[in-house]
Amino acid sequence: MPQPILRLNSISKYFGMTKALSDMSITFNSGEVHAIVGENGAGKSTIIKIMTGIHQPTSGTIELDGKASIMTGPQAAREAGIVAIYQEPMVFPDLDVAENIFISDNSDGLLMRPSEQRKRASALIKRIGIKLDPSRIASGLTLAEQQAVEIARALSQDVRVLIMDEPTASLSAHEAGQLRKIAQNLAGQGVAVVYISHRLEEIFEISDRVTVIRDGSHISTKPIAEVTSDGMITEMVGRGFSKYFEKATSTTRDEVILEVRNLTLEGVFENISFDLHRGEVLCMAGLVGARRTDVALALFGIMPPTSGVVKFKGQTAKFTTPRAAIEAGIAYVSEDRRKLGLAMPMAIKSNVSIVTLDDFLSPLGLLKSEKERKAARHFIDSLNIRTPDVETPVGMLSGGNQQKVMLAKWLNLNPDLFIFDEPTRGIDIGAKAEVHDLIRSVAAKGGAALLISSDLPEVLAMGDRILVMREGHQMSILKHSEATQESIMLHATGQRQETI
Amino acid sequence: MKIALNKLQSWEGFLLCALIFITLLNVYLSPQFLSFSNWINLFQLSIEKVIVALVMTFVIINAEIDLSVGSMMGLSACAFGWMVQGGVPGGLVIITCLIIGVVGGAINGWFITKAGLPSLVVTLATLIGFRGLARVLVEDRGINEFPEWFDALGQQGLIGPIPFAIIAFFILFTALYIVLQRSGFGRKTYLIGTNREVADYAGINTAGHKMILFIASGLVSAFAGLLYAARVGAVRGDVALGFELDIITIVLLGGVSIFGGSGTLFGTLLAILIVLSLRNGMALINITGHVQTGVIGLLLIGSVIAPRIHLTSFWRRLKGEHL
Numbered sequence: 001m002p003q004p005i006l007r008l009n010s011i012s013k014y015f016g017m018t019k020a021l022s023d024m025s026i027t028f029n030s031g032e033v034h035a036i037v038g039e040n041g042a043g044k045s046t047i048i049k050i051m052t053g054i055h056q057p058t059s060g061t062i063e064l065d066g067k068a069s070i071m072t073g074p075q076a077a078r079e080a081g082i083v084a085i086y087q088e089p090m091v092f093p094d095l096d097v098a099e100n101i102f103i104s105d106n107s108d109g110l111l112m113r114p115s116e117q118r119k120r121a122s123a124l125i126k127r128i129g130i131k132l133d134p135s136r137i138a139s140g141l142t143l144a145e146q147q148a149v150e151i152a153r154a155l156s157q158d159v160r161v162l163i164m165d166e167p168t169a170s171l172s173a174h175e176a177g178q179l180r181k182i183a184q185n186l187a188g189q190g191v192a193v194v195y196i197s198h199r200l201e202e203i204f205e206i207s208d209r210v211t212v213i214r215d216g217s218h219i220s221t222k223p224i225a226e227v228t229s230d231g232m233i234t235e236m237v238g239r240g241f242s243k244y245f246e247k248a249t250s251t252t253r254d255e256v257i258l259e260v261r262n263l264t265l266e267g268v269f270e271n272i273s274f275d276l277h278r279g280e281v282l283c284m285a286g287l288v289g290a291r292r293t294d295v296a297l298a299l300f301g302i303m304p305p306t307s308g309v310v311k312f313k314g315q316t317a318k319f320t321t322p323r324a325a326i327e328a329g330i331a332y333v334s335e336d337r338r339k340l341g342l343a344m345p346m347a348i349k350s351n352v353s354i355v356t357l358d359d360f361l362s363p364l365g366l367l368k369s370e371k372e373r374k375a376a377r378h379f380i381d382s383l384n385i386r387t388p389d390v391e392t393p394v395g396m397l398s399g400g401n402q403q404k405v406m407l408a409k410w411l412n413l414n415p416d417l418f419i420f421d422e423p424t425r426g427i428d429i430g431a432k433a434e435v436h437d438l439i440r441s442v443a444a445k446g447g448a449a450l451l452i453s454s455d456l457p458e459v460l461a462m463g464d465r466i467l468v469m470r471e472g473h474q475m476s477i478l479k480h481s482e483a484t485q486e487s488i489m490l491h492a493t494g495q496r497q498e499t500i
Numbered sequence: 501m502k503i504a505l506n507k508l509q510s511w512e513g514f515l516l517c518a519l520i521f522i523t524l525l526n527v528y529l530s531p532q533f534l535s536f537s538n539w540i541n542l543f544q545l546s547i548e549k550v551i552v553a554l555v556m557t558f559v560i561i562n563a564e565i566d567l568s569v570g571s572m573m574g575l576s577a578c579a580f581g582w583m584v585q586g587g588v589p590g591g592l593v594i595i596t597c598l599i600i601g602v603v604g605g606a607i608n609g610w611f612i613t614k615a616g617l618p619s620l621v622v623t624l625a626t627l628i629g630f631r632g633l634a635r636v637l638v639e640d641r642g643i644n645e646f647p648e649w650f651d652a653l654g655q656q657g658l659i660g661p662i663p664f665a666i667i668a669f670f671i672l673f674t675a676l677y678i679v680l681q682r683s684g685f686g687r688k689t690y691l692i693g694t695n696r697e698v699a700d701y702a703g704i705n706t707a708g709h710k711m712i713l714f715i716a717s718g719l720v721s722a723f724a725g726l727l728y729a730a731r732v733g734a735v736r737g738d739v740a741l742g743f744e745l746d747i748i749t750i751v752l753l754g755g756v757s758i759f760g761g762s763g764t765l766f767g768t769l770l771a772i773l774i775v776l777s778l779r780n781g782m783a784l785i786n787i788t789g790h791v792q793t794g795v796i797g798l799l800l801i802g803s804v805i806a807p808r809i810h811l812t813s814f815w816r817r818l819k820g821e822h823l
Contacts (some may be wrong), residue, residue, distance in 0.1 A: 323703040343694040
């Protein structure tokens with residue numbers, strides 16, 4: 001029987017003059033998966049930070065087991081059994097699984113016997129319901145396994161409220177499924193699971209109740225049975241959003257712009273062959289570890305292939321540096337904004353001009369700052385980037401707006417081939433639709449797009465054809481008309497392979 | 501208004517206030533302080549270090565470090581003495597010394613960019629190596645028979661009372677200021693220092709860029725070594741020993757982040773002026789050299805802590821979670 005564990009009572013939070021939350025009341029019950037949805041900037045992360053004691057509410061109270069309590073800091077929240085895990089798990093790469101689970105456990109003094117530790121670790125892992133060897137070193141784990149380690153760590157500290165913030169954003173469909181099962185298992189054991197996700201389909205799959213928030217205010221909390229996808233989206237954005245899952249008409253032309261034949265990088269992927277036409281969007285689907293990004297990096301000159309032929313715009317292309325690929329007209333929009341995509345502390349305008357810096361220089365090599373600012377302003381308008389001005393550091397923007405800045409820097413180049421690697425991961429549904437529009441308009445103007453995505457509805461909505469990979473092998477190329485979530489998954493998991 | 505406030509909040513703003521304060525104190529203690537000849541003296545005594553600090557600013561913003569600058573100064577000065585003593589004509593000797601700087605910098609650059617070793621290790625090795633070479637050249641002699649024009653260049657005014665080295669410093673400062681703060685090369689220096697992989701993926705030749713910086717560092721160090729020889733009029737194996745630490749101190753004090761990506765040449769200039777006038781002021785009130793060094797050390801710790809204080813707590817409190 002669900003019992004209320006944690007209750008937020010008309011919580012408001014102001015940062016200076018900025019309102020982040022107003023009059024927010026939510027109750028979290030034991031044994032329940034409670035999803036919180038809302039666009040980026042709606043206040044989800046502020047709620048988490050207040051629950052875990054990182055921020056203090058400006059007004060309002062938190063009740064734990066019916067008693068008013070104050071989370072003075074993360075330590076206090078953890079002692080009360082409130083733990084959050086995030087998209088990027090925090091594990092120590094050089095320690096093994098068991099050591100990672102018990103990293104902050106010093107009940108046995110400083111030293112715990114490794115065998116004893118492993119035994120207790122296996123018990124916890126079993127409770128989560130997955131298979132994982134406690135003596136494995138963390139650096140070799142997949143993202144999903146690392147998250148499992150974090151959950152096990154939370155369990156070892158007697159978690160009562162487990163907050164999962166976009167836990168599946170970086171996972172393949174299969175791993176995400178595993179993680180959702182874990183969340184449900186824990187709820188079955190009486191934990192209150194707070195689940196935050198942009199993937200609406202998984203919210204329907206696992207949650208018992210859904211809370212929608214918008215602009216820092218509580219919109220609704222309903223049992224999942226009373227919620228529809230359209231209704232939820234309307235509540236999130238404050239308007240209808242029907243075209244999201246719709247496939248636009250294809251703009252594929254006859255001219256082949258990229259010809260790939262038997263592309264192989266030894267030990268990584270082999271025999272990748274496909275054609276890409278002008279005006280076409282070719283999606284690459286697959287699970288994590290399918291080596292889709294590696295194929296993209298091979299085309300972009302970062303990891304030159306060991307064999308195979310690439311013809312770009314009719315000419316044999318052997319790019320050994322990104323510079324060469326860029327000069328030929330290829331853009332690669334990385335999946336990792338933070339590490340590979342943007343210089344976070346630098347101004348928007350400086351990020352926008354990175355790729356085409358030479359176009360912003362006078363003959364003497366001096367920067368034309370006005371031209372640079374103008375270019376940045378142009379993209380702020382055309383891509384609808386929400387920012388105070390062009391000098392704002394990119395790191396201050398929300399995820400969706402950062403993503404748009406990253407797109408802007410490549411749009412400057414006016415490339416013939418755009419490789420998008422997970423371009424909508426972790427951004428809200430409004431920004432997602434805008435990125436989709438942008439990809440379509442690139443294609444409509446005669447460019448070609450190679451879109452790597454783990455989001456199956458996105459793959460189905462965007463791809464004129466869908467290339468499915470599995471563990472470095474090309475499994476099939478599906479036409480849009482014959483592709484369904486099921487058929488893609490069958491190929492991606494290796495249960496079916498076409499003869500190519 | 502807001503911009504002015506932001507400027508004041510920055511480390512450069514703080515340095516500027518500190519500089520004004522120290523200057524006022526100095527003037528109060530000794531009316532001579534602001535006199536032209538005093539400043540020429542002040543500059544003259546550290547001119548080699550402050551010239552190298554200009555290039556070091558680039559290197560550290562690029563998230564690298566060059567510990568071998570002091571040894572390169574020594575090597576260049578000793579090579580000069582050794583060749584002059586061997587009867588090689590002065591002009592040829594100077595060119596050779598500058599080439600030694602370029603080659604030394606290229607060696608650093610090769611190991612760092614091609615072999616992929618950390619610059620801390622590579623330049624620590626060449627710090628020892630270059631110094632060793634310098635000592636081999638002059639053994640334990642002192643060499644002081646330099647051409648007259650060379651000594652004059654180092655010890656007399658070139659334009660009025662201003663010696664060549666100070667003129668060279670200001671020309672170099674102006675040129676490098678434009679390069680770092682206004683040019684594409686400067687932008688790339690910041691970008692690579694902020695996040696090298698982002699620069700790589702944007703098609704920037706980051707290895708080539710670093711190579712240029714290390715060569716420039718070697719060249720300017722060799723040049724500074726020659727200035728030292730000219731000013732002192734003699735060289736020994738221990739010329740410029742330990743200078744790299746003073747140079748790096750100035751750059752960090754100027755607000756350049758040791759992790760790369762931030763800082764300006766203006767900050768470095770302010771730090772130079774502060775260190776010079778602080779030492780002068782402390783000497784005026786009879787504070788010994790060792791205590792002076794201690795005070796500058798404290799200032800350096802402050803320079804590392806201060807930006808963190810206002811960035812993390814103050815800034816976050818203002819902006820909330822958006823950081």
